[in-house]
Structure formats: C-alpha cells, structure tokens
Amino acid sequence: MLQSHLFTKTRKEGPKNEVSANANFLIRAGFIHKEMAGVYDYLPLGLRVIENIRNIIREEMNALGCQEVSLSALQDPEIWNKSGRWSDDVVDVWFKTKLKNDVLLGLGATHEEPMVRMVSEHVRSYRDLPLYTYQFQTKFRNELRSKSGIMRGREFLMKDMYSFCRSEAELDAFYDKAALAYKKIFERVGIGDRTYFTFASGGMFSKFSHEFQTVCGAGEDFIYIDEEKRIAVNDEVMQDDILKSLGIERSKLRKEKSIEVGNIFKYGTRYTKELGLNFMDEDGNEQPVINGAYGIGLGRLMGTVVEIFADAKGLVWPEAIAPFKFHLIEIVGGGDTGDSVRKEAIELYDKLNSNGVSVLYDDRDLRAGEKFGDSDLIGIPWRIVVSSKTGTDGPYEVKNRKTGEVKMVTLNEILEL
Amino acid sequence: MLQSHLFTKTRKEGPKNEVSANANFLIRAGFIHKEMAGVYDYLPLGLRVIENIRNIIREEMNALGCQEVSLSALQDPEIWNKSGRWSDDVVDVWFKTKLKNDVLLGLGATHEEPMVRMVSEHVRSYRDLPLYTYQFQTKFRNELRSKSGIMRGREFLMKDMYSFCRSEAELDAFYDKAALAYKKIFERVGIGDRTYFTFASGGMFSKFSHEFQTVCGAGEDFIYIDEEKRIAVNDEVMQDDILKSLGIERSKLRKEKSIEVGNIFKYGTRYTKELGLNFMDEDGNEQPVINGAYGIGLGRLMGTVVEIFADAKGLVWPEAIAPFKFHLIEIVGGGDTGDSVRKEAIELYDKLNSNGVSVLYDDRDLRAGEKFGDSDLIGIPWRIVVSSKTGTDGPYEVKNRKTGEVKMVTLNEILEL
Incomplete structure (x- = not known):
C-alpha cells in the first residue's frame, strides 16, 4: 500500500482523556479512533492487525473441527430468563434496549444461551454429537469504568467457541485439545513465552476453569507462576490444599501482574439442562448435552501485544500480526x-x-x-x-x-x- | 466439507411464525436461525454465502481505492445532536440504551456522523483528499414490523461506503465510478439482468439520489422501468417535468415490484458542515468537505437472491455466492x-x-x-x-x-x- 494513499495520519499526542498506554499508542499511530470511553473504531492499519489475529484463530478453530457461525447481538429475554441470567443483579454488564412495543431486549455480553437454543434445533441423537461451534462476534458489556483502552471495551470483538459433547470424558478430551490450540494461538501471535496456563476456580461442574494469562505490567490480574511447570494459579486457587492437589509448592511461586487473554470453561449441563438441549443416547435414554465454552477477545489480545512490545518510540508488532x-x-x-x-x-x-x-x-x-x-x-x-x-x-x-x-x-x- | 460433519439439519417445515419465503427456505435448509422477528443468526452454510458476497463487494470497493475500517455500534449522542438526528422524531428506528451512569447511547442505524467525525481527525488540507472509507458493519434498526425475513432485519450486516471530496465535480466523477462498481457487484452476484439503476428524489444537495432496484415479486417497492435505457424511476420521480428532464416517456414505462438492493447518495455538505469537517483549499481558504454515501445490505442481497431463484424444491444459488x-x-x-x-x-x-x-x-x-x-x-x-x-x-x-x-x-x- 502507498502511504500517500493511507488516509490516517500519525499524531504527536493521544487524546487528553485517554489514560491507557495501548490506546494512546494506537490512536497516535492511526490504528484506532476513540468514540467514547471503552468504545473504539478500527482504522485501516488496526483492522489489518485484527484480521491477522482473526485468521490465526480461525485456522486453529477449524483445525479443531469447529464450525463457524454468527449469532445476533440483540437478545431475546426468554432464554436468559430460563438460565436465570436476565436480571441486572446476576449479570451486571447488560446493555438493554426496547422494541417499539416496549418489549425489552438485551445486547449480548456472551452467547451461551442463544448458542445452546440454536444448537438444540439440530441435535436429536448421539449421532449428532459431538459438535463445536464458534463465531467472531461483537460483545457489549456495560462496564462501570473503562480505562484499559482496547483491553477492556464496552463493545469488542470476541471469538467465542462452544463444545457440545455426549459425556464428560468426551468433553475432557476436547477441552485438552482446545487448550493446546489456545497455546498455539498465543505462540503464533507472538506472546507464547509469557503466557501461562492458569488454574482458576471452576464453578459447580468442574474443580477448575482455566485462564491464559500473559505477564504484563499493564494487567489488571495477579497470577502466581510455577516457572518449572509453566503453569500458574490465580488468587482463587491460592489455598494450600488446592496447591497441593496440583503438585505446586507455594514457596516456588512468583507473583506477576497479568492480562487474561483467553479462558476456557467446562459448563457441563449448566445451560443445556435449563434450555432443554438433550440427546437420545445409544440406549434410547434422553440425556442433557455436556457443554464447554472457550473465549478470546481480539481487541484485548491486540492491546496486550501493544502493552508488551511498545517502546519509547512507538508500536512494535510481531511479524505474524503486523499490518x-x-x-x-x-x-x-x-x-x-x-x-x-x-x-x-x-x-x-x-x-x-x-x-x-x-x-x-x-x-x-x-x-x-x-x-x-x-x-x-x-x-x-x-x-x-x-x-x-x-x-x-x-x-x-x-x-x-x-x-x-x-x-x-x-x-x-x-x-x- | 463432509456433510456428516455439518451440524445443521434440514427440516420439512419452517417455523410457524415465519411469514417470509426467503427466511422460510433458509431456515428449512439450515442456513440461518431465527432469534426473533427481524433478527437472524447465520449458520455455517449461510455464513459461507455472506462471506462470498462480502468478498465480491470488498474486491470492488478496494478496486475503487476505498479503505476498510470498522466503526462501533454504540453511538455517542453528541455528534447526532449536532446533525439533528438524535431525536426519535427525526430517526424513528433508533435503538437506544444506557450507560451505568444513565447517559443515553444509540445503536448505529447508519454511520454518517461517526464516520465524518473520525475522518475530520485526519484531514487538514486539500492534499489529504479525496478519500474513501468503507466498512462491513452491523446496523440496528428498530422497525415497527419486520416481516421480510433477512431482507429487512432489525439487526443486519451492511457495507456502507463514504466518499470525501474537494469539489462537486470530484464527487460527481467518483459517484459515477461507484455506480459502475455497484452494477458490477450485482452482476457478479447473479442478479445483474434484473437490477435497474433507479432515479429517486435527491434531497437538498442534488436533484437525484439513486437506488439499485431488483425486480422481484417479494419486493416492497414499485419502480417504473424504461427497458430500452435500462433505467428506472421510483414513485417520487414519476412527475412529467422530471421524466422529461431524464428523457423518459411515461407511456414506455413498465411498472414492477422490486427490492432496493443498494443506494447511493450525494450528501454534499449536509453532515460535514454540521460536524466541522473542513479542509484548507489550494488558496488557503477553509472549505467544507463534499460527502457521499453508498450502501448495500448483505442480508438483503442474499434474501433477494433466494426470493428470485428458489423453486418448489428449495434454494437455487448462483455460482459466485453458493456455499x-x-x-x-x-x-x-x-x-x-x-x-x-x-x-x-x-x-x-x-x-x-x-x-x-x-x-x-x-x-x-x-x-x-x-x-x-x-x-x-x-x-x-x-x-x-x-x-x-x-x-x-x-x-x-x-x-x-x-x-x-x-x-x-x-x-x-x-x-x-
């Protein structure tokens, strides 16, 4: 591309109201434009980075056998009432809006409920499973404060993948493969060496969920790293009995600030039971489908790369995602x-x-x-x-x-x- | 792709509450899923069609020298107040939502205002112009009724392109090139022979705007076709003096139902003046930038193809956009x-x-x-x-x-x- 043709200009200073380093650099270099706190536009250079990240993720998702879809942002309260997540007291980041007839709608902050309902129209028997869906989709989250640039937006592009399995064993096997795919994604993007598979609390269905945490001074999280094992735990897991069960010695752990660049979660039957996603097993018995979810925020990943590699002169892009x-x-x-x-x-x-x-x-x-x-x-x-x-x-x-x-x-x- | 791997299943009947033929066929064949009236998800087969359409449009936009960006859905009232389009009385399809601090935001139904403001940060002099931006972006429109399937959604993917020129002559020349690019897009998609360059009323700045109308029984519009000239006029233009100025004889016109698959519009200084997008001309005088806008709804285009070609047995895809x-x-x-x-x-x-x-x-x-x-x-x-x-x-x-x-x-x- 001819730079004389590129319409964006660099600038000496970022906007006064921008407190994050990543957005400041990206605005100065003409990669993004700030609409308001936590809401950014992607300009040609920034969009090229996002597309490069998207292609890496897409290749790894397709290699796992996942099928790409695109669900709506507008959300039907019916399914969120069924799962108990419609209330603002339960999900405190809802943006809501209204149809002309005053019916309330939501803007998707995540997509378990509509994904489970959609899949339920295509699953009858064990022969229809396992199946894996994913999308690149805009999420809306009504954050009280939004001061981390493109690392925590009120509107942001996310890759969310969902697995639907017949048994816990099938989920476990896929979950491990998905974790390896995530590892590969972060390696390909250029932050593999400082990204740790991190144990977090698991909720009702499984003992742990897992985060991919990237060591970075601009992070909002803290993790405790076992460098030898190349794993980490988060605050929730810093209990002696849990550490022991993981074979981790507290004394060997190094505390670091970090950014959560991905997370993977075994939901089990949490959403499938509530929304009636069942299948007929080989013996003719109806069973709830066993579900997992796997997320990566594309803007957060891009912002993390900026925070890690930028120097006094400006941005520094790893080759795989450079514009x-x-x-x-x-x-x-x-x-x-x-x-x-x-x-x-x-x-x-x-x-x-x-x-x-x-x-x-x-x-x-x-x-x-x-x-x-x-x-x-x-x-x-x-x-x-x-x-x-x-x-x-x-x-x-x-x-x-x-x-x-x-x-x-x-x-x-x-x-x- | 192995069909045994494709998770979607065909079905004999569409949902009872679906009144449009296009959505009915697409749901039965597993291309889309209906979330609610006017809101659809794209499943693997449907997404492949959308991506094929997107690639055709992208190629033609890039060939025109347009630069791809991606603006946010969440809208800052400030710029819409400046243009006078924030009020629901002026734009009657707004979806609005609120931040935690009760500040109202909009969901973009179109993007003139944010595009003009963003561009104003990158334009100072005549040397920075002309420039052309475009995006594939989700629009939200709070339609009172939504009964045309994916042809008129409450949430839909749109390609919107914007031109920023130094003079009316420069706009006119680009506008004609853009019209040719549109013609090529509809030809490549497979509906060129029944799509007419249609004169519509133009607003304050220009005598006409133009629509690309595709003859189809499921259309919501009527056009009057001069087959010899391969052009049409819409209702607004059916006045003897206007027809005369176009060299069209009323008696030769054929009335047809049609679908608006694209529109192009010369705004002139309508938005640039209100939002302060000026440039310094060669003589050192500050001038407002001359603006145009060019839209195509991807779902509407896909729905139009379905309505035109489907037969009693099901969908019939033109090769260029087939899954x-x-x-x-x-x-x-x-x-x-x-x-x-x-x-x-x-x-x-x-x-x-x-x-x-x-x-x-x-x-x-x-x-x-x-x-x-x-x-x-x-x-x-x-x-x-x-x-x-x-x-x-x-x-x-x-x-x-x-x-x-x-x-x-x-x-x-x-x-x-």
Missing part, C-alpha cells in the same frame, strides 16, 4: 531531484508486491526524520530504506524495528526474511 | 455393500479439494431420496452422483440445480466447469 511485514521508505537527499530514488523504490515495491510480500511504501514528500519517526511509531517489523546510495537491486539497508539491528541485504535476502 | 460449488452425493444401491462406492466418492472428493474446488460431500448413511431432497433444498449449483454405476475417474452424472440438465462428464470436465 505489513515491510515498511519501504524512500529518502530523497539534498541535491537529489529524487527521480532515480523514486524509480528504484517503485521497482522494489512492485517486486515485493508481485512476490506476495505485504509492504507499506512511504512515498510521501516528507523529510527523512519525519518518515523515520512515523515508521518507528507505526512499528512494522522490517524497515527498508531506498536512497541515492542504493544501487539497482540493492543492497538495501534493512532495519529490524524490535532489535534495532541494521544490515545491508539483497532483494533475494529480503524475500527470504 | 459450495459442487454437491457430491454417494448412493449405495440395494445389494451393494457400499465399500467400492465410498472409495470412489472419497477419491473424487480428495481430487476436487486438492484442485481447490469447493465441495460438500454427502457421506451420510441415508436413502438416495433423502439425499436428493436435501440437495435440492440446499441448492448447490452442481450435483455429482457417485454410485455403483460410476467407473474409476468417471464418467460422473452431473446435474445442474437451476436448469435440471443432467450430463455424464469426466473428472477433467468437472474441473473445467
């Missing part, structure tokens, strides 16, 4: 008319594009310092400079945004990166 | 154990997949009649039957869902289809 892999910058020197530099840059831009390499080409008529400043702020992993010093087909000066390492490389070496 | 291109059906005969048929079918399925051909493979243990009935209802363009009569590498019996034509073809001929 572009290369930032091609043409620099026209003092006495230079720029014609030959531009010709070189366009040729390289065309070659990268025709090789399927994503590249943002800064073709703007600006001073080198401004271009480099913008480039650091936007945070694309590899910067290539084309100037009057560059020969045909290179070598080109390539700089790594994260390490600052600079090297001279040929076109072929760039394509191999 | 799969081929429906591979294995039929195990009377004395047959099925092993050799299944082997043949799996081999063909693998060959089609490895050639990048999308195929739904009915590997279920059902009678031929049930499989054919489901296949007709789901409406995939080409049906391939593998039975004990099929030899290795064919020839295969292939049937066209739309025309009913049956022919025997080889694998290579299938790949060429």
Whole structure:
C-alpha cells in the first residue's frame, strides 16, 4: 500500500482523556479512533492487525473441527430468563434496549444461551454429537469504568467457541485439545513465552476453569507462576490444599501482574439442562448435552501485544500480526531531484508486491526524520530504506524495528526474511 | 466439507411464525436461525454465502481505492445532536440504551456522523483528499414490523461506503465510478439482468439520489422501468417535468415490484458542515468537505437472491455466492455393500479439494431420496452422483440445480466447469 494513499495520519499526542498506554499508542499511530470511553473504531492499519489475529484463530478453530457461525447481538429475554441470567443483579454488564412495543431486549455480553437454543434445533441423537461451534462476534458489556483502552471495551470483538459433547470424558478430551490450540494461538501471535496456563476456580461442574494469562505490567490480574511447570494459579486457587492437589509448592511461586487473554470453561449441563438441549443416547435414554465454552477477545489480545512490545518510540508488532511485514521508505537527499530514488523504490515495491510480500511504501514528500519517526511509531517489523546510495537491486539497508539491528541485504535476502 | 460433519439439519417445515419465503427456505435448509422477528443468526452454510458476497463487494470497493475500517455500534449522542438526528422524531428506528451512569447511547442505524467525525481527525488540507472509507458493519434498526425475513432485519450486516471530496465535480466523477462498481457487484452476484439503476428524489444537495432496484415479486417497492435505457424511476420521480428532464416517456414505462438492493447518495455538505469537517483549499481558504454515501445490505442481497431463484424444491444459488460449488452425493444401491462406492466418492472428493474446488460431500448413511431432497433444498449449483454405476475417474452424472440438465462428464470436465 502507498502511504500517500493511507488516509490516517500519525499524531504527536493521544487524546487528553485517554489514560491507557495501548490506546494512546494506537490512536497516535492511526490504528484506532476513540468514540467514547471503552468504545473504539478500527482504522485501516488496526483492522489489518485484527484480521491477522482473526485468521490465526480461525485456522486453529477449524483445525479443531469447529464450525463457524454468527449469532445476533440483540437478545431475546426468554432464554436468559430460563438460565436465570436476565436480571441486572446476576449479570451486571447488560446493555438493554426496547422494541417499539416496549418489549425489552438485551445486547449480548456472551452467547451461551442463544448458542445452546440454536444448537438444540439440530441435535436429536448421539449421532449428532459431538459438535463445536464458534463465531467472531461483537460483545457489549456495560462496564462501570473503562480505562484499559482496547483491553477492556464496552463493545469488542470476541471469538467465542462452544463444545457440545455426549459425556464428560468426551468433553475432557476436547477441552485438552482446545487448550493446546489456545497455546498455539498465543505462540503464533507472538506472546507464547509469557503466557501461562492458569488454574482458576471452576464453578459447580468442574474443580477448575482455566485462564491464559500473559505477564504484563499493564494487567489488571495477579497470577502466581510455577516457572518449572509453566503453569500458574490465580488468587482463587491460592489455598494450600488446592496447591497441593496440583503438585505446586507455594514457596516456588512468583507473583506477576497479568492480562487474561483467553479462558476456557467446562459448563457441563449448566445451560443445556435449563434450555432443554438433550440427546437420545445409544440406549434410547434422553440425556442433557455436556457443554464447554472457550473465549478470546481480539481487541484485548491486540492491546496486550501493544502493552508488551511498545517502546519509547512507538508500536512494535510481531511479524505474524503486523499490518505489513515491510515498511519501504524512500529518502530523497539534498541535491537529489529524487527521480532515480523514486524509480528504484517503485521497482522494489512492485517486486515485493508481485512476490506476495505485504509492504507499506512511504512515498510521501516528507523529510527523512519525519518518515523515520512515523515508521518507528507505526512499528512494522522490517524497515527498508531506498536512497541515492542504493544501487539497482540493492543492497538495501534493512532495519529490524524490535532489535534495532541494521544490515545491508539483497532483494533475494529480503524475500527470504 | 463432509456433510456428516455439518451440524445443521434440514427440516420439512419452517417455523410457524415465519411469514417470509426467503427466511422460510433458509431456515428449512439450515442456513440461518431465527432469534426473533427481524433478527437472524447465520449458520455455517449461510455464513459461507455472506462471506462470498462480502468478498465480491470488498474486491470492488478496494478496486475503487476505498479503505476498510470498522466503526462501533454504540453511538455517542453528541455528534447526532449536532446533525439533528438524535431525536426519535427525526430517526424513528433508533435503538437506544444506557450507560451505568444513565447517559443515553444509540445503536448505529447508519454511520454518517461517526464516520465524518473520525475522518475530520485526519484531514487538514486539500492534499489529504479525496478519500474513501468503507466498512462491513452491523446496523440496528428498530422497525415497527419486520416481516421480510433477512431482507429487512432489525439487526443486519451492511457495507456502507463514504466518499470525501474537494469539489462537486470530484464527487460527481467518483459517484459515477461507484455506480459502475455497484452494477458490477450485482452482476457478479447473479442478479445483474434484473437490477435497474433507479432515479429517486435527491434531497437538498442534488436533484437525484439513486437506488439499485431488483425486480422481484417479494419486493416492497414499485419502480417504473424504461427497458430500452435500462433505467428506472421510483414513485417520487414519476412527475412529467422530471421524466422529461431524464428523457423518459411515461407511456414506455413498465411498472414492477422490486427490492432496493443498494443506494447511493450525494450528501454534499449536509453532515460535514454540521460536524466541522473542513479542509484548507489550494488558496488557503477553509472549505467544507463534499460527502457521499453508498450502501448495500448483505442480508438483503442474499434474501433477494433466494426470493428470485428458489423453486418448489428449495434454494437455487448462483455460482459466485453458493456455499459450495459442487454437491457430491454417494448412493449405495440395494445389494451393494457400499465399500467400492465410498472409495470412489472419497477419491473424487480428495481430487476436487486438492484442485481447490469447493465441495460438500454427502457421506451420510441415508436413502438416495433423502439425499436428493436435501440437495435440492440446499441448492448447490452442481450435483455429482457417485454410485455403483460410476467407473474409476468417471464418467460422473452431473446435474445442474437451476436448469435440471443432467450430463455424464469426466473428472477433467468437472474441473473445467
């Protein structure tokens, strides 16, 4: 993409009312726009990051055999009354609205109830199970305060997956596979090394639920890490008998601030019983379906990456989710008319594009310092400079945004990166 | 995809409370689920159709130089008060909700106001223009009645594009290009021959706006078609002086029921003046930006296709947006154990997949009649039957869902289809 064509501009300062570092950087770099506290728009660069994250998650969900759907935001009170979650006293983040005839509707903060009802229209017998559904869907949560940028929005995109099994054993086996898929997602996004499979309290059906917690100073949670075992526990689980059952020694635990980037939960029959999702087993007996749920907030994941990797100069994107892999910058020197530099840059831009390499080409008529400043702020992993010093087909000066390492490389070496 | 893996089941009857033909067919075939009147979920087959439509639109928007963004559903009253559209008396389809502190918010029924405000943070001078933004975004409209299935939802996915220009001439030129892109979209989706560029009243800034109206008995609109000119006018424009200015003779017009599948509109400075979106022109004078808007409802477009092409047996999808291109059906005969048929079918399925051909493979243990009935209802363009009569590498019996034509073809001929 030509940067002269990109409509967003960088800015020196974020908005005064923005207290979170992630939103501040993302607004300054033109990735997002703030509509109000906890409500953000995604602009072209930000949307490219979200789409990259979405594609990684989608690949891993499909590999698990999950089927993609898209449920509505508007919620029918009937099913939430059945599950006992319609009341604002039970779910304190409801946004509610009204039809013209004054009938109250909700805006989905989560989707267990409608997913279970929808699935119940397609399940009769044990032959119809197991099945796994997922969606990328906007959630609405009426948070009292919203000060964490895109990490805790009042409106945000979530991947929520739901498993429907015939037995606890079938759920357990799938749950373990889903946990591995989550591990892979966080590794692919670039935060695997600081993300811990974390034991949290489990509710009625299972002893534990599990969170994926990423160590980060901007986190709202605390976890206690057993580095040797690569697992962690949260506050709820910090009891001697529970730690013992997990084979964890309290003295070895390291306390860290962290962000919950994913959670997985065995509901069992919690929602299926209440909403009547049953199946006929092999012996002809009607049984409730055994259910689990698995969530990842895409904005929260993106915000976590920002908080972890950004430095004093701006954003730093891991390659897998960066809006572009290369930032091609043409620099026209003092006495230079720029014609030959531009010709070189366009040729390289065309070659990268025709090789399927994503590249943002800064073709703007600006001073080198401004271009480099913008480039650091936007945070694309590899910067290539084309100037009057560059020969045909290179070598080109390539700089790594994260390490600052600079090297001279040929076109072929760039394509191999 | 293996049909045994697809979790949705077909059904003989749609829900009793569903009065629209499109939703009825789509529910029976397992493409959508009804949450409540005017609110539908998209299930795997339906979501594939929506994604195909989305990709066609995205390609045409990108070819116009438009940049994709994603704005929030939650709406800040401040900007809608500025434009005079916050009141329910002015916009009668608002859904409104409240923050915990009782501040009212809206749910976006359209996005001119937030788009104009967002863009105003990135435009200073004539050098920043023109620019074009678009999004695929969920709209919420509190319709009094909602009886047209996915053609008029209370919640629906819309592509809305916005143009920001320096002059009326620049807007006019882009508007004409956008109209051509729309024409191409409707042609690619498969309804070009019955879709008419239709003159509608234009509001304050321009004499006309334009609708793309598709002739269909299930339509809620009426248009008057000049077949020779391939244009139409709507009720508002049926006045002798206006017809004359368009060079249209009333006596030549044919009245038809139709569905508005797209609309394009020159707003001029209607929103930019009110929200302060100005630019500095080449002479250093501040000018309001000249704005246009261009909408297509994806569900409405999908519903229109259903209404037009469905027959007594079920859905009929045009190839470009069909959930799969081929429906591979294995039929195990009377004395047959099925092993050799299944082997043949799996081999063909693998060959089609490895050639990048999308195929739904009915590997279920059902009678031929049930499989054919489901296949007709789901409406995939080409049906391939593998039975004990099929030899290795064919020839295969292939049937066209739309025309009913049956022919025997080889694998290579299938790949060429």
